[in-house]
Amino acid sequence: MxxxxxxxxxxxxxxxxxxxxxxxxxxxxFFEYDSKPYNRISLISLAINQVILKKKFENCKYLEIGCFDNKAFDTVPLPIDQKIGVDPLRGGTHRMTSDEFFKDNSLFFDVIFIDGLHTYEQCSKDVINSIKFLNKDGIIILHDMLPRSKTEETQEYSGDVWKVAVDLSKSRNIEFIIANVDQGVGLLKTTEETRYIREENIETKKFEDYKNYFYKDLPTKNIEEALDFIKKTR
Ligand SMILES: C[S@@+](CC[C@H](N)C(=O)[O-])C[C@H]1O[C@@H](n2cnc3c(N)ncnc32)[C@H](O)[C@@H]1O
Incomplete structure (x- = not known):
């Protein structure tokens, strides 16, 4: 209806x-995002730009998990043969789930944007799989890491992707921050030694636990710090 x-x-x-x-x-x-008009798309575009500065334009490869109406996918400034979008319902280039895609995948990517099913279980799987297929000096970008209310934590909005942010803030050999814009945009750089660590019993935690306990320890940054994080070379 x-x-x-x-x-x-x-x-x-x-x-x-x-x-x-x-x-x-x-x-x-219980908190507010920065008022500056930046969003996930600004951060994806800067990440693509940084890759292009380091390697040839035609070697830059982009993967998006969960594309919907292609609002982000279509704005990524690369030709279609350099980008893959995976979505079982709408948008992108591959009509399948992220699990199905990764099962047979052998391609590596420089920028991976994770914005598919917003459950802890699926999003953590998407991160673990993305880490395996990220090129050296690549970056993983995650949407919906910071719900501001119990309503925003429902599946209609951000879901419980915040639990992945808790795991990543505890994980080893990674650099991880969350830009305080556009529902919280996670930025993740990895190394060959990166290990995804699950916070004990995180799957059972509720919005109140996030609000009262986990939120204050998340590496939340303003937009200027987030832009610097993407620009910083390792
Ligand atoms: C929030 S939308 C994506 C929005 C888009 N990335 C953007 O920035 O405008 C989430 C999408 O994830 C897709 N999705 C749901 N489950 C998925 C899965 N297992 N693998 C990949 N995509 C999935 C849905 O069909 C939906 O289109």
Whole structure:
């Protein structure tokens, strides 16, 4: 019903538009993102630019897990034969799940953007698989790491991807920060010795645990620090 309205009724006459607006207004956030107008796409573009500075343009390879309406995928400034988008439902280039993609994959990438199924189990699997197929000096970018409210922690929004942020902040031989913009954009650099470490019992933790305990220890940074992190060479 909601989708029928979306397709056939002008926005101004669509009741779901107003219901969503009212719902959003009634949500109490326990922190706010930086007000500067940067988002995941700015960070992906800078990461691609940094790769191009170091190696030939035609050698830069991009992978996006979860593409939906290609809002990010289509803006990545590379020709289509240098980018792969994986999504079982919409967008990208490969109509399959990320597990199916990685099972038969042998390609390596310089920039990998993880934005598929927003559950802890799937997102942690996507990170572990992405680490295996990241080129030296590459970067992994993750969306939805910092929900501001219990509503934003639901599957309709960011899910419990924050648990992956907790794991990464404990993992060894990695550099990891989260830009405090656009639902929290994780930036991850790895080495050959990188080991993904699971925080004990993290899968059982609730939003209140995140808000009251884990959030304060996450490596959250402002946008300037995030841009410097991407630009910094190792
Ligand atoms: C939030 S949207 C992606 C938005 C897009 N990356 C952007 O920046 O605009 C999440 C997408 O993940 C896809 N998805 C769900 N499960 C998946 C899976 N197991 N593997 C890959 N993609 C998945 C959904 O079909 C949906 O299109």
């Amino acid at each position: 909601r989708n029928l309205f979306r397709l056939f009724v002008p926005l101004i006459l669509n009741p779901y538009y107003y219901i969503r607006k009212i719902k959003k207004k009634s949500i109490k956030n």
